[in-house]
Amino acid sequence: xxxxxxxxxxxxxxxxxxxxxxxxxxxxxxxxxxxxxxxxxxxxxxxxxxxxxxxxxxxxxxxxxxxxxxxxxxxxxxxxxxxxxxxxxxxxxxxxxxxxxxxxxxxxxxxxxxxxxxxxxxxxxxxxxxxxxxxxxxxxxxxxxxxxxxxxxxxxxxxxxxxxxxxxxxxxxxxxxxxxxxxxxxxxxxxxxxxxxxxxxxxxxxxxxxxxxxxxxxxxxxxxxxxxxxxxxxxxxxxxxxxxxxxxxxxxxxxxxxxxxxxxxxxxxxxxxxxxxxxxxxxxxxxxxxxxxxxxxxxxxxxxxxxxxxxxx
Amino acid sequence: xxxxxxxxxxxxxxxxxxxxxxxxxxxxxxxxxxxxxxxxxxxxxxxxxxxxxxxxxxxxxxxxxxxxxxxxxxxxxxxxxxxxxxxxxxxxxxxxxxxxxxxxxxxxxxxxxxxxxxxxxxxxxxxxxxxxxxxxxxxxxxxxxxxxxxxxxxxxxxxxxxxxxxxxxxxxxxxxxxxxxxxxxxxxxxx
Numbered sequence: 001x002x003x004x005x006x007x008x009x010x011x012x013x014x015x016x017x018x019x020x021x022x023x024x025x026x027x028x029x030x031x032x033x034x035x036x037x038x039x040x041x042x043x044x045x046x047x048x049x050x051x052x053x054x055x056x057x058x059x060x061x062x063x064x065x066x067x068x069x070x071x072x073x074x075x076x077x078x079x080x081x082x083x084x085x086x087x088x089x090x091x092x093x094x095x096x097x098x099x100x101x102x103x104x105x106x107x108x109x110x111x112x113x114x115x116x117x118x119x120x121x122x123x124x125x126x127x128x129x130x131x132x133x134x135x136x137x138x139x140x141x142x143x144x145x146x147x148x149x150x151x152x153x154x155x156x157x158x159x160x161x162x163x164x165x166x167x168x169x170x171x172x173x174x175x176x177x178x179x180x181x182x183x184x185x186x187x188x189x190x191x192x193x194x195x196x197x198x199x200x201x202x203x204x205x206x207x208x209x210x211x212x213x214x215x216x217x218x219x220x221x222x223x224x225x226x227x228x229x230x231x232x233x234x235x236x237x238x239x240x241x242x243x244x245x246x247x248x249x250x251x252x253x254x255x256x257x258x259x260x261x262x263x264x265x266x267x268x269x270x271x272x273x274x275x276x277x278x279x280x281x282x283x284x285x286x287x288x289x290x291x292x293x294x295x296x297x298x299x300x301x302x303x304x305x306x307x308x309x310x311x312x313x
Numbered sequence: 314x315x316x317x318x319x320x321x322x323x324x325x326x327x328x329x330x331x332x333x334x335x336x337x338x339x340x341x342x343x344x345x346x347x348x349x350x351x352x353x354x355x356x357x358x359x360x361x362x363x364x365x366x367x368x369x370x371x372x373x374x375x376x377x378x379x380x381x382x383x384x385x386x387x388x389x390x391x392x393x394x395x396x397x398x399x400x401x402x403x404x405x406x407x408x409x410x411x412x413x414x415x416x417x418x419x420x421x422x423x424x425x426x427x428x429x430x431x432x433x434x435x436x437x438x439x440x441x442x443x444x445x446x447x448x449x450x451x452x453x454x455x456x457x458x459x460x461x462x463x464x465x466x467x468x469x470x471x472x473x474x475x476x477x478x479x480x481x482x483x484x485x486x487x488x489x490x491x492x493x494x495x496x497x498x499x500x501x502x503x504x
Binding site for chain 2: 038040142172
């Protein structure tokens, strides 16, 4: 059997690209000559016209200020509508924290492979994903009572956005640009934030994406809305469950038991609330049993036929 | 689980309201900013105003501002607010997706703060001749020279743009802006 490492991990690279593009847009937005994208992770404006807003931030602001802000609600509505159709793709495809955690994970894989270990360990440290719905409730209740958008001040996602902004601004402002001066200016503004971020990256060593699975209230918000979105990982009912290679389970960053809970249970798609449609399982599957799409598997899926022929060599 | 979260949040919120830190470092806020508590409630920390500012005046507050991290502020000595003199509207207010920076009827009704002259340091008060602040002031009548040619701030007219602070030739500046957010407390140098 041919090793699947030869095939390009299509979805993984695609979503890393989108996340990098988002981060690059935040940086570009700092410049006057780039009017097409402005803002940070909480709210942005596209083409100086279309508002987009982080739905959790919008709800928090509404609770904290006890007022409705049309621009914010339109922005949040647009993203939630998108989520209704595409699922919580923000977490897998856009979130800069997700990108950071992914890269950290990929680096660790590299190091592990250097030491000659072949098989990925299964995702350990399962924590009930319902905890993050508790965090969501907690955050909203605090916003309502203290009149302060509590999560927005501490959100590691915002911290990355602000850092990108702050570093760009500092680099632009300081006349004699030196890395040391930019770094010291950044440290005075967001030093503690960078430490918070580091702490979250360190929790990765306990279990990958433990923050996303267990604590992120924004992820919980998207999961609530996007769980049953038509864009899903689909399972080929004819081929599923014939081997037990467990590649998909070992690669799922959210620790979803793709085989046990879905393939063997005879389901044809994955509707787990944690699924971010990242496509890691699809990329990892050596037999092309999984695909990411809006429609269920049909037996005439050409590309997957090819992969199957490939793997039988 | 969400129910437990809400209950805990309500409890924690009430506790924070009672015992939480109340003193904050006073910051000079952009034009049109709501009073400090409302600003912290409404500001979504998206930095749209900061990016919209044509003069790079606005800065992102860091963690020394506590939970106000991510909100906009300015340091007049470094770069004052020119009230978007070349433009039709105030760019930061136009960019704000909430009401944290809300519309002002005209530029003269902006109240970011009030300029305060340090009479012990100001050259005009010490004896030499200087009217840099009065000449730079964009609001007529905000800084007037008295009979001894010393600058006097008319607190009813001053918008708190900080141009006077920016141009003051003494080091450190002898005219600083008392942010509107701290009311009538003693002015404090905001770094």
